[in-house]
Amino acid sequence: MRIGVLTGGGDCPGLNAVIRAVVRKGVEVYGHEFVGFRNGWRGPIEGLTKPLGLDQVEDILTRGGTILGSSRTNPYKVEGGVDAIRATLADQGVDALVAIGGEDTLGVAKRLTDDGIGVVGVPKTIDNDLNATDYTFGFDTAVHIATEAIDRLRTTAESHHRALVVEVMGRHAGWIALHSGLAGGANVILTPEREFDIDQVVGWVERRFEREYAPIIVVAEGAVPKGGEAVLSHGEKDAFGHVRLGGVGNWLAEEIATRTGKESRAVVLGHVQRGGTPTAYDRVLATRFGLHAIDAVHDSDFGVMVALRGTDIVRVKLAEATAELKTVPASRYAEAEVFFG
Amino acid sequence: MRIGVLTGGGDCPGLNAVIRAVVRKGVEVYGHEFVGFRNGWRGPIEGLTKPLGLDQVEDILTRGGTILGSSRTNPYKVEGGVDAIRATLADQGVDALVAIGGEDTLGVAKRLTDDGIGVVGVPKTIDNDLNATDYTFGFDTAVHIATEAIDRLRTTAESHHRALVVEVMGRHAGWIALHSGLAGGANVILTPEREFDIDQVVGWVERRFEREYAPIIVVAEGAVPKGGEAVLSHGEKDAFGHVRLGGVGNWLAEEIATRTGKESRAVVLGHVQRGGTPTAYDRVLATRFGLHAIDAVHDSDFGVMVALRGTDIVRVKLAEATAELKTVPASRYAEAEVFFG
Amino acid sequence: MRIGVLTGGGDCPGLNAVIRAVVRKGVEVYGHEFVGFRNGWRGPIEGLTKPLGLDQVEDILTRGGTILGSSRTNPYKVEGGVDAIRATLADQGVDALVAIGGEDTLGVAKRLTDDGIGVVGVPKTIDNDLNATDYTFGFDTAVHIATEAIDRLRTTAESHHRALVVEVMGRHAGWIALHSGLAGGANVILTPEREFDIDQVVGWVERRFEREYAPIIVVAEGAVPKGGEAVLSHGEKDAFGHVRLGGVGNWLAEEIATRTGKESRAVVLGHVQRGGTPTAYDRVLATRFGLHAIDAVHDSDFGVMVALRGTDIVRVKLAEATAELKTVPASRYAEAEVFFG
Amino acid sequence: MRIGVLTGGGDCPGLNAVIRAVVRKGVEVYGHEFVGFRNGWRGPIEGLTKPLGLDQVEDILTRGGTILGSSRTNPYKVEGGVDAIRATLADQGVDALVAIGGEDTLGVAKRLTDDGIGVVGVPKTIDNDLNATDYTFGFDTAVHIATEAIDRLRTTAESHHRALVVEVMGRHAGWIALHSGLAGGANVILTPEREFDIDQVVGWVERRFEREYAPIIVVAEGAVPKGGEAVLSHGEKDAFGHVRLGGVGNWLAEEIATRTGKESRAVVLGHVQRGGTPTAYDRVLATRFGLHAIDAVHDSDFGVMVALRGTDIVRVKLAEATAELKTVPASRYAEAEVFFG
Incomplete structure (x- = not known):
């Protein structure tokens, strides 16, 4: 398989750790090839690519930001956006996408899957407000x-x-x-x-x-x-x-x-x-997300994202994942109130 | 209620955060009183105490180690150890204990509860090898x-x-x-x-x-x-x-x-x-453990320890908690092997 | 001798390291006694004191801020301020002062020395803008x-x-x-x-x-x-x-x-x-400043402050020290311009 | 001019900051060209080179280690070592060298200068034991x-x-x-x-x-x-x-x-x-050393090394620089003894 990878939305420590894990396991275990798309969904829309192989991910685990760049472009809000993506994927011989991002990016991933493009999502939100996963890296x-x-x-x-x-x-x-x-x-x-x-x-x-x-x-x-x-x-x-x-x-x-x-x-x-280097916790979580995301791609299990449940990484439907914001429940806030004043 | 607190076994960043949370909630929400026992189980055996109130826990959240000191003393291996504890508790007017420690400390906590002394455990192991909780602080x-x-x-x-x-x-x-x-x-x-x-x-x-x-x-x-x-x-x-x-x-x-x-x-x-100051992750986990441990004491729910399951703090029976070592499963090791060589 | 210590102006990492060094050497080498004055010059004006001995400085080397508190009060701008200081010193049996602070604090130290009160200064400015010393802690x-x-x-x-x-x-x-x-x-x-x-x-x-x-x-x-x-x-x-x-x-x-x-x-x-713990560099510099400041007090060499010149700690006249602001010279700025753009 | 750069001896945080400053100022201010020699003196002996321009130094300021590699090879202990260096420099069209290293590396730099090869030294010793400079980076x-x-x-x-x-x-x-x-x-x-x-x-x-x-x-x-x-x-x-x-x-x-x-x-x-990223102090010192080293090369002032004296960077003769080990003087040790026990 030939697989495209992109990062969307605000940057977040751990993005590079995900990219590295996806590529390392994809190349070394499954024998897949990769292409990086630059600047979020703008990459596949405008055909902005970047080579992505073992050498490109060698030294990135500890770095903040994303080597692929990011943007907030939404192909469903760009005239002809989805068709442009389809054309780029065909042109690049890309069979599937790994999309790393927050609610917006994953929302697009869901719609693209519905529209016949195979996407696996990796959740990213520094705010920890995605409902389907215990925590996200960053x-x-x-x-x-x-x-x-x-x-x-x-x-x-x-x-x-x-x-x-x-x-x-x-x-x-x-x-x-x-x-x-x-x-x-x-x-x-x-x-x-x-x-x-x-x-x-x-x-x-x-x-x-x-x-x-x-x-x-x-x-x-x-x-x-x-x-x-x-x-x-x-x-x-x-x-x-x-x-x-x-x-x-x-x-x-x-x-x-x-x-x-x-x-x-x-x-x-x-x-x-x-910004900056991720904590050890985030590096481990991001790495595990990446490893499990490429497994899902390899299984052609599209329309899902990886998620943390307890100590396990599981797959959840993108539809479910993006349904609701995860806010601080009253019980957790009450815990903290003990220390007020 | 008047409640004794002790820390046993090897030291671990976050012990002080637990102590602080126990005392803050115990005093401010439930109106309990506290006494610190020094140097693990040696404290209640030998009657080594330390005042423990709001002032003593004011400035300790961020500090490594334990203000109560620690030891590896086991009352069941000391001639007359359990009777000495009983005498000290009576002498100090202590109704229940919070014991923060690893397998050995919690094993003692379990036996003491069986022997009629009310203890609530808080798990501590830097090695993360306690089966009943997803993670421990430190x-x-x-x-x-x-x-x-x-x-x-x-x-x-x-x-x-x-x-x-x-x-x-x-x-x-x-x-x-x-x-x-x-x-x-x-x-x-x-x-x-x-x-x-x-x-x-x-x-x-x-x-x-x-x-x-x-x-x-x-x-x-x-x-x-x-x-x-x-x-x-x-x-x-x-x-x-x-x-x-x-x-x-x-x-x-x-x-x-x-x-x-x-x-x-x-x-x-x-x-x-x-050694040294705990990470933010460990401070939050240790604080939550402390808050939930004092809830258990207040409920007179003895013979249990607090544990992390996903994002929730739950109570588990000490018998269950100390039954088995949590080792790295083959599947987790296999994840890491992708990066070998 | 009985010596008063105070900290004035904005806080700065390393203040506690100075206080500790002054007291440790003063007590252990010279056999002096100490009293802390709280909140800068307000302390000796209003007679706000704090015990200051080996126990009080045991654990403060690594802590930011100042255990003595600080203020921007200037006794020469307070009605009867200098007389109040004189009265407090007599009352407390204090023979000399160590004043740790920036331009304003050291300016007061100079005038008090001129007015017959023995003061040794320790320079403190996070901005590094004191002319008489290569660097200051913080x-x-x-x-x-x-x-x-x-x-x-x-x-x-x-x-x-x-x-x-x-x-x-x-x-x-x-x-x-x-x-x-x-x-x-x-x-x-x-x-x-x-x-x-x-x-x-x-x-x-x-x-x-x-x-x-x-x-x-x-x-x-x-x-x-x-x-x-x-x-x-x-x-x-x-x-x-x-x-x-x-x-x-x-x-x-x-x-x-x-x-x-x-x-x-x-x-x-x-x-x-x-805020927060000083770097190792600042802890060493602050400690050395404190050691040399108490030497000056012991020598009754008042009206001076300690200063760093190369790797040596020297004494300079307070008059000289506070004369001029040390700004970034053109040559140093030119070094940096190489990297612009 | 075309200038070679090498790093010798044990690695030290700040080496890359020196390299970057040398190249940035050399290219942008003086219009020089650079070539990197790999693995200390082995590089010019064996003709091991590495491209060294603005792109290669873009992202290295904060990184530990040295992008040029290092070794303890001494051309005066290798049969024909100096002649080999001469040949490599001729072959590469290199007019002068910047050698960053400790006593051994700088000793070689001195002898090479005596033998007619233009070298400017930059002192590096994590142990701070070089006599001619107040401090070295690392x-x-x-x-x-x-x-x-x-x-x-x-x-x-x-x-x-x-x-x-x-x-x-x-x-x-x-x-x-x-x-x-x-x-x-x-x-x-x-x-x-x-x-x-x-x-x-x-x-x-x-x-x-x-x-x-x-x-x-x-x-x-x-x-x-x-x-x-x-x-x-x-x-x-x-x-x-x-x-x-x-x-x-x-x-x-x-x-x-x-x-x-x-x-x-x-x-x-x-x-x-x-190992690892240098402190801010070391980054500034290493950068300033690099800027002044390239100035010396540009002035064809060979046989010198840069040194810190107070807050100034000066040039000192390599002969003088490597003459004597800088050890801790009794007076500095006595300062610390105040805190013993």
Whole structure:
């Protein structure tokens, strides 16, 4: 067989580990050939290829990002996109695809399979919000980086008796906030799944100051105060004449400072969370995903993606995998609340 | 309730995170009181206590080791040990125990429960060889440290065209070798579960040299060549007049050098693997274990330990938990073999 | 002798290492006694003390922040401040002070010495902008953290063909930007010492994109475009209706995106740079500073601070030390320019 | 000009950073061409070359090891070695060499210059034992890695009330032991410069145990007890029937256990210290060395090496540079003794 590989959506530590495992097992165990498609679905649409063999994957296990590049192009939103893919695959003699990506990429993979193109998916989401798998690679790395940052910020907070707000990734799901907040010993964790009450947050912060410690507040970028987005007024001058910066993290730091009279600072971790070498956990998970994905291709078991269930890698239908967002359940949030204040 | 806490066996990153979670939830949610017993089962036998309240656990989440100290003392092997425990518990007004430890500690916990003392167990084994739980805390940290070492050793191996043997922990189970070997891109992984054939190992090493790369061999301390322990002659002089150092890692490096004529070095990671701050993964797991252990105590559900199943923390009977060693199954080892040579 | 110790100004990794070295040598070699003053100069003004002996410094070498707390209080700006210090010292039986801090703290130390109170200074500035010493502790840690962030951001930039702007500390001096930019392989480094030309920056960025790599721009928070601060309009809506965020990093990312048509992102590292455990380099430097500072106190050599010259720790007059800001000289900036574009 | 570059001796983090800086400035500022010679002096002797231009150095700044490979070959010990180098240089049209290495490599560079071949040296020694420069790259990385290991070992030592012996690199000079011992808070530091008294070491260890802390002993591999090497009997059985392992670290652990009756463990860090990505400090130093080395070549200022003096990079005669080993002076060792016991 000749198999195409592509990576779509936001980058994520572990993508290269998947690519390497797919190619190593494909070549050495099954004798398949590979071609890389560049920049997500743009690759097969526009015929952008890259050689992909043992040499290309030799040294990539530990590297962040993706050697294939990525994009958010969707062939179903590009005029003639699917036909262009069909033509490229025929032209390249490609029998099947391995598509590594998040909800959007896997959604396309599902539709292409329905349309007769054989695709196996590998789930990727730094936010850990895919329902069909216990974890995805990249998430552990993001939590690791956020936790290291919280560890560092704690000492500066304590020395200056300041509140420190750490804004982490998570637009629709609070997994990074929950795990890094638990691991970093945060005194408040705020997630997109439940609107927060700023009075309650300030209460926790004040209780912490009373005990002569410095409060750490971990907030997902998608968390929203009661009353909603409108409350997060950006670009306006506050009572002190300072322009309000964007983002819930900066908003929170300013609210806390205003309401408690204590110093408060925000740090927005941003893209640091999704770059660089993956943790050992993510390298193992990504490698196992890759090994099992090429097995599925070899079995011509298309329309599935690989998933982690306990310690096993299983195959699940793409239809099922992309059906629902996996958000932080109330029981998991309640665990963390023990440490608030 | 008044509850005693102790840690037994080898130390492990995450012990303090468990202690903190037990005490935080116990005090703040249930209103319990706590007393720390020092140095494993020696504590309740000899009445060695330590105050344990919110202040004592404030700053310990990120610290390796255990604030309670540890030992390998077994009350069933100490004359009058169990009676001494009974007396101490009565003296201290302690109603129940949380015992954090490995097979030995949990075995004692089970027998004590049978003998009428209420104990809840928390599993701890850096080697990940406890059957009843998907993972235990400390394992991810050990794998992380071993993987960082392999990453570093690769560049020195490549620059000098040397074989590098990395000996990691794992006397009876090869989990650390398997995961760090996969994560570090090892070219050979050797585990205690299967005797290895030195000729085959040398073959993989030579294949790697032929491709102009430097081979990395990850070996668990408990791995044994065919022919058994006897082959690992220590303290004798080899053909070059060098005294053979102890351990399978040093033995392998010498065999590879002799048989291939290439330079070869061994690094024995040793205790570095079990010290220092836990990874974020281990902090979250240890914290969740602690929260669920105190729930079990509060429910007077003794004779159980907490365990990870998928993403859930569950309770399992101690009898079941300590029944069998969890070794690396053939299917998991086969996954890794794809990358050998 | 009985000696007071205090830390002033922004916190900095290594402060605790200085305190430990001062106390260890003072107690064990010279037989002195110590008292800690809390929260910078507020401590001796308001009589806020903390016990400071061998036990208090046992475990603090590796910790960020300062166990004594800090503040920006200046006794010469507080009504009766100096008299209050005099009274506290008499009350506490304190013969001399060790003051660890930056320009402001050391400026006060100088004036107090002139006013008859014996003070020895230890220089602290994360920005490395004190003229009398080759380096100060904290700087290496800040550069280390910024470099790790740049390493991570590079892979995400490459995968998405994006420009990544990293804003680091440095209001008046560009040392952190220069060193982390060199260490991280930045394609543009912008410092407060020279106004930058946005057209030239965009030229470097475009040249980099043309070579199919992703540009990394490291910018000190105090860097200013030609035309000055006014150009950095914050809080206004740009052409796309987005509110302009504050800070030169965000401004640059937006300008680059607008002018090149490529994606661009900014990360503002902020307080992460000054927290957490010091690097080995900073622990050694801070420890040596502490050892030599207590020597100076023991010699009653007041009005001096310790300084690094080559590999030696020397004493310099505080008057000299605080005279001039150490900025990045043109020759050092020119070294880095080789790597631009 | 056409310039050859080679790396000799043991590998060291920062070699690639030097190569990159030499080539970047050579090509972009001076318009020179480059050729890489593989495996140290073997390269020009045997005509082993490697293309070396902007593309080859694009991605190597952060990587450990050396893309050119290394060896310990000495052309003055190879029959016809120097003539072979002459022939290769003529054949390749090479006008001058940049040789990056330690004492041996730089010694050859000196003799070749005397023999009419233009060489500029760049000093490299992980041990920091070259007299003519304040520091060399690689040293800071080695100290960083050793310190991280000590940090980890401390927690396991404390939990088990054990003595932990950490053997670090340094055959003839104790710089790594001194700096990592200071940075890690070691209770004993032993270096090759002064024979140690095992009774005194045991005294420090016991004093530490009495204070209820766990002693950490950092020992350079070249440290020797009074009475000399003969004392370090390897391969014999001790009183417990255990075979004595090689190395001063293992010997010390066994002696301490025997004499104190406490548990004791040794960790031999080995090659982990010299691999992997360089610290930011080493990347900056190595980069600056490379930039100044190519300046010297461009000036046809041969027979020199670059060196760090304070914060300046200067040129020193190779004759002077290799004259004497830089060992730890008594005054620096005395600083550390404050913390013993």
